[in-house]
Amino acid sequence: MLQITDHGAVRELRMDRPPVNAFNPALVRALTAAVEQAGEECQALVLTGRPGMFSAGLDVPELLTLDRADMTQFWKAFFGLLATLAKCPVPVAAAITGHSPAGGAVVSLFCDYRVMSRGDFVLGLNETRVGLVVPAIIKDALVRLTGPHRAERLIVGGELLPPAVALEAGMVDALADDPEAAVAAALAWCEQINALPRRAMLGNRAMMRAAMCAQFDALVASDVEQFVRGWFEDSTQRVLHELVATLKARA
Numbered sequence: 001m002l003q004i005t006d007h008g009a010v011r012e013l014r015m016d017r018p019p020v021n022a023f024n025p026a027l028v029r030a031l032t033a034a035v036e037q038a039g040e041e042c043q044a045l046v047l048t049g050r051p052g053m054f055s056a057g058l059d060v061p062e063l064l065t066l067d068r069a070d071m072t073q074f075w076k077a078f079f080g081l082l083a084t085l086a087k088c089p090v091p092v093a094a095a096i097t098g099h100s101p102a103g104g105a106v107v108s109l110f111c112d113y114r115v116m117s118r119g120d121f122v123l124g125l126n127e128t129r130v131g132l133v134v135p136a137i138i139k140d141a142l143v144r145l146t147g148p149h150r151a152e153r154l155i156v157g158g159e160l161l162p163p164a165v166a167l168e169a170g171m172v173d174a175l176a177d178d179p180e181a182a183v184a185a186a187l188a189w190c191e192q193i194n195a196l197p198r199r200a201m202l203g204n205r206a207m208m209r210a211a212m213c214a215q216f217d218a219l220v221a222s223d224v225e226q227f228v229r230g231w232f233e234d235s236t237q238r239v240l241h242e243l244v245a246t247l248k249a250r251a
Contacts, residue, residue, distance in 0.1 A: 001030050009043035010190045012183065014050070021049050022059035023103050025074050032081045039088045044190035047085075047111060048095040049104075051179040052121070057102030060130075061244050064237075071231060075224045078103075079137070083216035085110040086209065089202070091193050095186035096172065097179035101126050101160055105171070109141040110212070112205070113189050114172040116163045117182040123166045128158035131239035133230050135223065137215050144212065146170040 003014040013034050015021040038045045049055055066074060085092055085107065094108040096116040100123045108114050108123075116123060125142065127134050134155050143151040146169050153159070154169065166172045174189075176182040193201060230236055 001027055002034055007187055010187055011038045011042040012046045014048045020053050020056035022056050024059040024062045028077045028081050032084050035084045035088055039090055043194050044090050045092045046095055046186045048183050049097045052098035054096045054098050054100040055104030057104050060240055072228050075227055082110050087213050093186035093189050095183040097182055106138050115174040115176055115182050115185045116172040117179045118163050118175050118177055122160035124160040125155055126158040126160050130243055131236040135227050
């Protein structure tokens, strides 16, 4: 589910949950624990995926089997993963090694730096197209990168962007020639930022990320319940089941 490799003081966490690194409760738990551990043991962290696939987002087929209570626990855990990334005490780079729609893109928003592989890949928040309302805390993370007008267009339209457009929009910081080059570039960025005076770098990093982190401290049960309520609306369930049927037909 996770491959862990240390490159000196930088730890690489490679998601490896075939076929598409979709987020289910087990992957969310494993990734949260691994990020927490890396924050204690390493000087920087790189989050990667499999070649051609960073993460396809939520494991919709599995999540559709959950009842309301279990879905509430999943969303608490998913928000917990995002908070862990946002509050990680060391820099976190995302090496986006391929496709990264929806939840895959969401995870990258809370990292410090994003480098995406060139290729026939897409990145974006397509929640509108699958019948979901983007939580405000995720919307604000996108606004932080792209600005409010561009974020509005991206979220409302549910656009999925090719690498060059994602770079122009501000959703990623750099492009690399292929998936493994994206990993190498993310590792190189970690080494560069770690070469800075550490106390100053970490202090300024914490200052610049404080507002984003504070949103998680203010997150309350009603915020989670609002999303869960939307998940179980008839119109949303219909779209999600149609999506699963389409995926099964393609398999």
